[in-house]
Amino acid sequence: MSSxxxxxxxxxxxxxxxxxxxxxxxxxxxxxxxxPPFLEPLIFLVGIxxxxxxxxxxxxxxxxxxxxxxxxxxxxxxxxxxxxxSFGTYIRLEFDxxxxxxxxxxxxxTNLLVGEVLWAATKGLVFSLTVLIIASVFxxxxxxxxxxxxxxxxxxxxxxxxxxxxxxxxxxxxxxFNFLFSGFLSPMFFFSGVVFPISRLPAVVRPLAEVLxxxxxxxxxxxxALDRLEPIIVWDVAYMLIVTVGLTILxxxxxxxxxxx
Amino acid sequence: MCFKLAVACPSILPEANHRREKIGVSSxxxxxxxxxxxxxxxxxxxLFKSYRKVRAVLDLNFEVFPRTCVAFLGPNxxxxxxxxxxxxxxxxxxxxxKTKITVFGTDPRRDELSIKAIAGVAPQEENLxxxxxxxxxxxxxxxxxxxxxxxxxxxxxxxxRFMELSEKRTARVRExxxxxxxxxxxxxxxxxxxxxxxxxxxxxxxxxxxxxxxxEKLHNLMKTExxxxxxxxxxxxxxxxxxxxxxxxxxxxxxxxxxxxxxxSDNIEKYVLELLDPSLQARVEHNxxxxxxxxxxxxxxxxxxxxxxxxxxxxxxxxxxxxxxIRESNLEDLFLQTTGRRLNELQ
Numbered sequence: 001m002s003s004x005x006x007x008x009x010x011x012x013x014x015x016x017x018x019x020x021x022x023x024x025x026x027x028x029x030x031x032x033x034x035x036p037p038f039l040e041p042l043i044f045l046v047g048i049x050x051x052x053x054x055x056x057x058x059x060x061x062x063x064x065x066x067x068x069x070x071x072x073x074x075x076x077x078x079x080x081x082x083x084x085x086s087f088g089t090y091i092r093l094e095f096d097x098x099x100x101x102x103x104x105x106x107x108x109x110t111n112l113l114v115g116e117v118l119w120a121a122t123k124g125l126v127f128s129l130t131v132l133i134i135a136s137v138f139x140x141x142x143x144x145x146x147x148x149x150x151x152x153x154x155x156x157x158x159x160x161x162x163x164x165x166x167x168x169x170x171x172x173x174x175x176x177f178n179f180l181f182s183g184f185l186s187p188m189f190f191f192s193g194v195v196f197p198i199s200r201l202p203a204v205v206r207p208l209a210e211v212l213x214x215x216x217x218x219x220x221x222x223x224x225a226l227d228r229l230e231p232i233i234v235w236d237v238a239y240m241l242i243v244t245v246g247l248t249i250l251x252x253x254x255x256x257x258x259x260x261x
Numbered sequence: 262m263c264f265k266l267a268v269a270c271p272s273i274l275p276e277a278n279h280r281r282e283k284i285g286v287s288s289x290x291x292x293x294x295x296x297x298x299x300x301x302x303x304x305x306x307x308l309f310k311s312y313r314k315v316r317a318v319l320d321l322n323f324e325v326f327p328r329t330c331v332a333f334l335g336p337n338x339x340x341x342x343x344x345x346x347x348x349x350x351x352x353x354x355x356x357x358x359k360t361k362i363t364v365f366g367t368d369p370r371r372d373e374l375s376i377k378a379i380a381g382v383a384p385q386e387e388n389l390x391x392x393x394x395x396x397x398x399x400x401x402x403x404x405x406x407x408x409x410x411x412x413x414x415x416x417x418x419x420x421x422r423f424m425e426l427s428e429k430r431t432a433r434v435r436e437x438x439x440x441x442x443x444x445x446x447x448x449x450x451x452x453x454x455x456x457x458x459x460x461x462x463x464x465x466x467x468x469x470x471x472x473x474x475x476x477e478k479l480h481n482l483m484k485t486e487x488x489x490x491x492x493x494x495x496x497x498x499x500x501x502x503x504x505x506x507x508x509x510x511x512x513x514x515x516x517x518x519x520x521x522x523x524x525x526s527d528n529i530e531k532y533v534l535e536l537l538d539p540s541l542q543a544r545v546e547h548n549x550x551x552x553x554x555x556x557x558x559x560x561x562x563x564x565x566x567x568x569x570x571x572x573x574x575x576x577x578x579x580x581x582x583x584x585x586x587i588r589e590s591n592l593e594d595l596f597l598q599t600t601g602r603r604l605n606e607l608q
Contacts, residue, residue, distance in 0.1 A: 008378035009407040017404045021390075024401055028392045101388035103351055104450070105405035106377040261312070261343065261352035 008106040018107065018115025019122070037080045041072045041131050045140075048195065060197050062226060069135040070225040071194035073149050074156040074217040076131060077124030081157035082185055084120045085164025086177045093168065099259055109256045117161045117248055124157015125150050128221075146225040155240050156217040160185075162247035163213065169254035185214075193218045216240050300366070301326050302457055302489045303348060307359040310343050310352065310513075317343045318354075319513040325457075325506075330483055330490040332504035334497070334592065339510040341493035342385060345461050348491075349377055351384075364457070378406070381455030383446045385462045385493075391435045395426060398434060399449055406453040420448040424478065440471035447475065451482075458482065460492040464499060476502050497592040507592070511600045525590060529598055530555065530566035533590045534573040539563050541584055545576050552576055557598060564597075566590060 009017075026033055049065035056064040092098045102112060128150040136143040167180050191201065192214035201209055209215050216236035223233045303325040310318040318340040325331045333341040346352035348364050350373030362368055364376045389398050396417060403413035421427045424444040429437060437445065443463065450458060463479070464472040480503065482488040494500055500507050501521050509516045517524065525531075534554070536545060542563055546556075552575055554567040567573050570587070577585050 008374040009405070013407050014374075014405070017401075020404050021401045024397060025390055025392060028397075096391070097384075097386050097388040098390060099388075100351070100384050100386060101402075101446075101449070102405070104349065104377065104382035104384060105402060106374045107405060108350075108374065260350070261346055 011111070014107045014111040015115045015118065017105075018102065018112055019119050021102070022115070022119040023122075037076050037127055038130055040079070041076045041127075042134060045069060045072060045135070049140075065140055066226070067222075068195060069131070069140045070146075070149075070222040071218050073128050073131050073135075073146075073221040073225060074124075074153055075189060075194055075214070076127040077153040077156040078160045078214060078217070079185065080123045080127055081120035081160040082164045082167075082180070084123060085116055085161040086167050086171075086180060087174065089116060089165060089168045090171070090174050090177070093255075093258065094174075103259065109259050110252050112259070113165060113252050113255060114248065116165060117158050117244075117251075120161025120164070121154045121158035124160075125154040128153020128156070132225075141225050142227075145227040149221045149224045152217050152221040152224065155220075155237075155244070159213060159217070159240050159244040159247070162244050162251055165251035165255060166247050169251055169258065188212050188214045193222075213239075213243060299326050302365060303491065304361070304363045305344075305348075306361040307357060308344065308347065308362065309355040309357045309360060310340070310347060311355055317513050318347075321510075321513075321515055323508055323515065323518065325489060325491055327489050328483060328487045329505040330479070330492065330503050331506045331508060332500035333491070333493040333508050333510055334495075334500050334596070335493075335510035335516075336495070338512075340513040341510055342461050344510075345382075345459050345491065345493060348459060349373055349380060349382055378453065379455060380457040380459060381450030381453065382459045383450040383461065383463060385465070387442055387446065389434045389442060389445060389449075392433065394431050394433050395421070395429050395437070395445055396431065398445065399452065402449050403452055408452065416452060416454075420451055423451075424448040425474070440467050440474075443467060443471070444475065447478070454486075455488065457489045457491070460490065462493055462495065465495065472496075472499070479503060500592060509592075509596055509599065511596075516599045517595070521592065525592070525595060529590045529595050530568050531590060532567055532570050532573055533588060533594055534565040534567075534577055535586045535588070536563040536565070536580075536584065537586070538584050541580050544579050547579075564594065566594070 008014075045065070045068065049068045053064040053068070058064065059067040099112065103109070107115075132141065132143065132146055132149055135141040136146070164180075167177065171177060189195075191205075191209055192198070192212050193209070194214070198206060198209040198215060216239045220233050220236040220240075223229050301324040303323075305324070306322050308318055308321040310316075317338075321340070321344060323331070333339075333344065335341055343352055347354050347362065348369055350369045354360055354362065354370070362370065365379060367375050369376050390401065393401070399417045399420065400413060403409070403417065408416060418427070421430060424447060426441060426444055426448065429441060434442065434445070447460070447463060450460075458479075460479075464475050467475070476499065479490060479492075483490055490503070492499075492503070504521055506519065507521050507524060508518045517528065519527070534545075536542065536558075539558070539560065539562065545563075545565070551565065552567075552572045553569075554565040554572050554576060556563065556565055558564045565573060565576055573587050577587065
């Protein structure tokens with residue numbers, strides 16, 4: 001087997017080619033693809049942070065806008081990654097049929113789906129970085145301490161990318177993704193410590209917030225951005241790694257049935 | 262595999278379809294060759310595939326030899342596409358212990374990557390990136406084969422010239438005609454200089470000129486580069502033009518197989534009288550005398566077959582010219598004869 005396995009490109013090239021394909025297609029319409037998710041956290045920061053912030057003052061020991069900005073570091077990563085691997089993946093799978101073409105090249109289903117997750121993670125990294133740059137320009141966050149926060153954006157992108165792929169393997173038609181966004185991701189935005197600390201939630205629902213996936217990247221990103229490293233972030237990192245790997249494996253098992261007849 | 266060892270002077274050419282491999286030169290200058298039947302590029306035995314309750318492929322056996330073209334012919338749902346997909350891991354065969362599949366000596370169930378690295382596949386459905394232009398589409402795929410930079414550019418330009426797409430180099434795929442997209446998909450399948458080309462309905466829905474152009478290109482690939490081609494088609498003429506061997510499939514089974522001209526001469530009479538209006542049967546068969554011709558057909562169409570053109574002319578003597586056609590029999594007639602059905606009624 002060793003002689004024949006030399007004949008096809010190595011693993012990094014196979015996964016990287018999938019990633020490269022997405023980069024090329026995405027950057028073809030860069031403005032329409034990237035501007036809305038770029039503006040979204042900005043609008044939120046101005047509307048809620050500046051507007052509502054005047055009435056709130058401080059939250060969790062820091063000015064409200066700083067609290068909010070440190071949470072927003074990962075929310076765009078979540079939304080773009082989940083969007084990419086749900087609507088985006090579904091369109092590639094069912095409408096454009098691009099996977100049928102790609103799987104004729106020397107890549108496997110696993111290579112393809114890992115490439116999807118890495119691409120979602122990359123978008124998470126980039127949008128996390130953009131939020132950081134804007135927040136730094138306006139003097140909200142300190143870029144020196146928060147410099148590593150985009151790595152959390154990368155992890156967030158990977159986790160919600162894998163999450164989106166699992167959702168893709170479940171839906172019967174594209175409009176069912178509305179349940180995912182309106183029914184799960186948007187409400188989670190408000191109950192994962194982005195706009196207010198989960199410690200202020202009623203005691204009965206607090207354990208639930210600990211289970212929600214967004215809670216962990218938010219706490220991790222804030223710990224880095226505000227330079228408040230606490231032991232609990234070890235649990236956050238572990239949670240994200242386990243969930244990402246678990247969901248990716250589940251997505252591969254389930255989507256293989258759709259990709260291989 | 263049968264091998265025979267031969268000691269020969271180099272001027273003696275091996276028989277067609279035989280391979281000779283020089284295994285040495287003896288001290289006296291005599292060349293030693295190993296002759297043998299060529300190893301098939303594809304070898305399939307007892308292939309089964311079912312989708313829930315639908316049995317798509319049933320105990321299929323076939324072989325494809327190097328530098329030849331094999332065409333799978335049959336209506337939609339015959340199992341052609343499924344068979345192609347099982348050769349490169351895009352479909353999983355049923356777990357039958359008797360099933361054997363090898364492509365270049367490799368089982369796609371175990372190692373699809375090695376196969377895909379030296380084969381080119383053009384799937385049936387269009388799956389190009391519509392937002393990208395022609396070159397960008399090819400460049401993305403060149404990357405899958407680890408071709409980059411100048412080497413990739415050179416190969417892409419070569420293929421654009423070959424497929425006559427050079428002028429469309431920077432056109433978005435969205436703007437291309439159906440024929441151009443098809444050619445681009447075939448060009449994409451050729452990026453890695455494949456030794457085997459798997460084409461699923463390469464010319465379906467294209468106009469006759471483009472179809473001829475594609476046939477010509479495929480023919481070139483086979484003759485000049487020694488590419489082995491496996492294709493599926495609905496078109497009798499396509500199979501007849503390109504294939505060294507035809508496999509006619511129906512309902513998941515191989516109905517008949519052979520070299521196209523021989524298939525016809527061995528299995529069906531040379532000429533056919535096609536009656537376009539079945540109500541004229543009585544006038545053709547005066548007193549039930551078929552003049553030695555064989556009758557076949559269905560409610561819409563009646564066919565009389567004969568080796569002898571004059572017998573058919575005698576049959577048609579009393580009917581108007583616009584009500585019948587006399588022609589040479591073709592693969593479609595053969596299909597009708599072997600399956601009892603016409604191809605078109607299933608398409």
